Amino acid sequence: MSDKEALPLVVEVDDLTAGYLPGVNILNSCSLTARQGELIGIIGPNGAGKSTLLKAIFGQVKIRGGHIRLNGEDITGLKANKLVARGVGYVPQNNNVFPSLTIEENLQMGLFQNPKVYTERLEFVSGIFPELSPRLKQRAGSLSGGERQMVAMSRALMMDPHVLLLDEPSAGLSPVRQDEAFIRVSDINRAGVTTIMVEQNARRCLQLCDRAYVLDQGKDAYTGTGRDLMNDPKVISLYLGTLGADAA
Amino acid sequence: MPANTNTHRSTGLHVGEIRPGVAKVDPIIIADNVSRSFGGLKAVDVDHVEIPRNAITALIGPNGAGKTTFFNLLTGFDKPDTGTWSFDGKSLAGVPAFKASRMGQVRTFQLTKSLAMLTVLENMKLGAKDQKGENFWVSMLPWLWRKQDEDIEERALKLLERFKLDTKKDDFAASLSGGQRKLLEMARALMSEPTLVMLDEPMAGVNPALTQSLLDHILGLKEDGMTVLFVEHDMHMVRHISDWVIVMAEGRIVAEGPPDEVMKNPAVIDAYLGSHLDTDLGVVTGRISLPDVKEKKK
Numbered sequence: 001m002s003d004k005e006a007l008p009l010v011v012e013v014d015d016l017t018a019g020y021l022p023g024v025n026i027l028n029s030c031s032l033t034a035r036q037g038e039l040i041g042i043i044g045p046n047g048a049g050k051s052t053l054l055k056a057i058f059g060q061v062k063i064r065g066g067h068i069r070l071n072g073e074d075i076t077g078l079k080a081n082k083l084v085a086r087g088v089g090y091v092p093q094n095n096n097v098f099p100s101l102t103i104e105e106n107l108q109m110g111l112f113q114n115p116k117v118y119t120e121r122l123e124f125v126s127g128i129f130p131e132l133s134p135r136l137k138q139r140a141g142s143l144s145g146g147e148r149q150m151v152a153m154s155r156a157l158m159m160d161p162h163v164l165l166l167d168e169p170s171a172g173l174s175p176v177r178q179d180e181a182f183i184r185v186s187d188i189n190r191a192g193v194t195t196i197m198v199e200q201n202a203r204r205c206l207q208l209c210d211r212a213y214v215l216d217q218g219k220d221a222y223t224g225t226g227r228d229l230m231n232d233p234k235v236i237s238l239y240l241g242t243l244g245a246d247a248a
Numbered sequence: 249m250p251a252n253t254n255t256h257r258s259t260g261l262h263v264g265e266i267r268p269g270v271a272k273v274d275p276i277i278i279a280d281n282v283s284r285s286f287g288g289l290k291a292v293d294v295d296h297v298e299i300p301r302n303a304i305t306a307l308i309g310p311n312g313a314g315k316t317t318f319f320n321l322l323t324g325f326d327k328p329d330t331g332t333w334s335f336d337g338k339s340l341a342g343v344p345a346f347k348a349s350r351m352g353q354v355r356t357f358q359l360t361k362s363l364a365m366l367t368v369l370e371n372m373k374l375g376a377k378d379q380k381g382e383n384f385w386v387s388m389l390p391w392l393w394r395k396q397d398e399d400i401e402e403r404a405l406k407l408l409e410r411f412k413l414d415t416k417k418d419d420f421a422a423s424l425s426g427g428q429r430k431l432l433e434m435a436r437a438l439m440s441e442p443t444l445v446m447l448d449e450p451m452a453g454v455n456p457a458l459t460q461s462l463l464d465h466i467l468g469l470k471e472d473g474m475t476v477l478f479v480e481h482d483m484h485m486v487r488h489i490s491d492w493v494i495v496m497a498e499g500r501i502v503a504e505g506p507p508d509e510v511m512k513n514p515a516v517i518d519a520y521l522g523s524h525l526d527t528d529l530g531v532v533t534g535r536i537s538l539p540d541v542k543e544k545k546k
Binding site: 021024043045046047048077091094116140144145146147168171172173174175176177178179180182183186187196200202203204207208226227237238239241242243 | 265297308309310311312340359413416423425426427428431449451454455456457458459460463481483484485488492518519520521524525529530532533535536
């Protein structure tokens with residue numbers, strides 16, 4: 001969206017190369033930027049490196065080349081705990097709650113670096129996920145997939161992040177819950193949180209985000225506003241497919 | 249939820265009036281009074297359901313409706329508190345998972361279970377049934393099983409190509425991404441040449457363009473005489489390939505019927521599909537105004 005073009009860059013990923021196994025790079029000089037308050041979508045084929053990109057930004061993958069900057073400051077290779085303290089929140093794809101802990105304890109875990117503000121943050125999070133507050137004493141392991149996703153997102157929001165990294169927030173949810181999750185992501189973003197979201201539900205993702213990147217083989221292959229990508233014939237044929245095109 | 253009582257269209261799959269638990273012309277699975285509780289929660293409480301043979305049936309329903317638990321019961325991965333069910337005319341109650349799979353009923357999992365420290369190709373070859381080399385003595389005599397092994401490998405490679413995993417065949421399954429593991433599991437299930445394939449959210453995490461080509465593959469399975477039962481949240485997929493849709497909520501079968509009719513059922517829309525299914529979320533959230541969308545469509 002043009003109104004966000006003048007805003008300062010919050011996340012800059014520059015020519016990033018990273019991987020897990022020796023000699024195998026998952027990301028191959030991948031670049032991405034996110035401006036303040038933007039909602040950025042990342043879509044792409046399976047194994048393109050979408051989740052790895054988020055993990056690399058969050059210090060979970062060894063970086064072999066390139067730079068990551070947060071508010072202009074180099075954070076390449078910085079560990080996750082340091083990033084959380086600097087206001088980066090991350091919600092992984094799977095296993096994203098502590099199943100043996102209660103919802104409340106899960107939320108407290110998100111805030112262990114600054115437990116004093118618990119009540120205040122809980123109030124904010126309850127505003128976005130009202131259904132959690134009456135169930136704080138319930139074990140997270142007994143929750144359904146959608147509810148776990150809510151707990152994981154709430155936990156990431158406890159530290160009051162200004163950057164939120166979301167890995168497939170809609171995965172495994174029923175259509176009505178997916179839409180709710182997307183609407184909530186939009187609400188969180190509108191509250192001023194710069195959001196980078198990896199999504200497999202590409203159409204929904206493109207409908208919401210300000211700008212999006214199509215990753216292919218570890219590189220940012222296409223970028224543009226969500227609307228432009230949604231109508232780009234190349235992106236459609238390589239990635240979106242035509243199933244459900246009429247719906248959008 | 250009220251029962252879906254539409255009788256106008258005949259799909260050739262059911263007998264009589266469409267309602268939850270309706271009899272099928274040629275059922276492959278018949279389940280009666282199957283229930284399973286976890287503590288105080290009744291996760292599955294199915295009075296009667298029949299799955300039509302040689303058709304693609306979708307099982308949909310809200311999160312926590314008991315779809316996966318029902319899958320686990322039918323496939324012998326979990327034991328029900330009560331109930332009986334049969335597969336292909338043979339009772340399956342109490343039959344363990346590995347035997348059910350030998351009888352021709354295979355499944356995949358929502359959270360994938362690939363053998364991480366085997367390669368993709370090895371994972372695939374494990375899926376094939378009745379391998380001669382499984383016998384201890386025969387395994388010592390390679391000439392007895394080499395030909396079969398080559399055939400299996402050829403079949404595995406063909407499937408891997410179809411599932412766009414051929415370039416990964418020598419990589420450890422652990423190195424695959426989430427979506428690729430899903431694909432591997434589906435391909436491995438097909439290695440056993442089953443009569444009934446049960447897929448638990450097969451397309452979750454698989455990219456849309458590949459989904460589309462895999463759907464054609466699933467339609468092909470039906471033409472080859474296979475029966476497919478799948479759990480899925482992607483309504484475009486359900487609409488595109490399924491012949492029959494069964495809706496579960498709170499452990500019960502609450503509606504069934506052909507996809508178009510089930511998706512018009514107000515109770516299903518309310519509890520499951522949501523009112524935004526075919527609308528643009530950018531508009532719903534006010535991130536984009538309506539005229540913008542119309543302009544783009546031109």
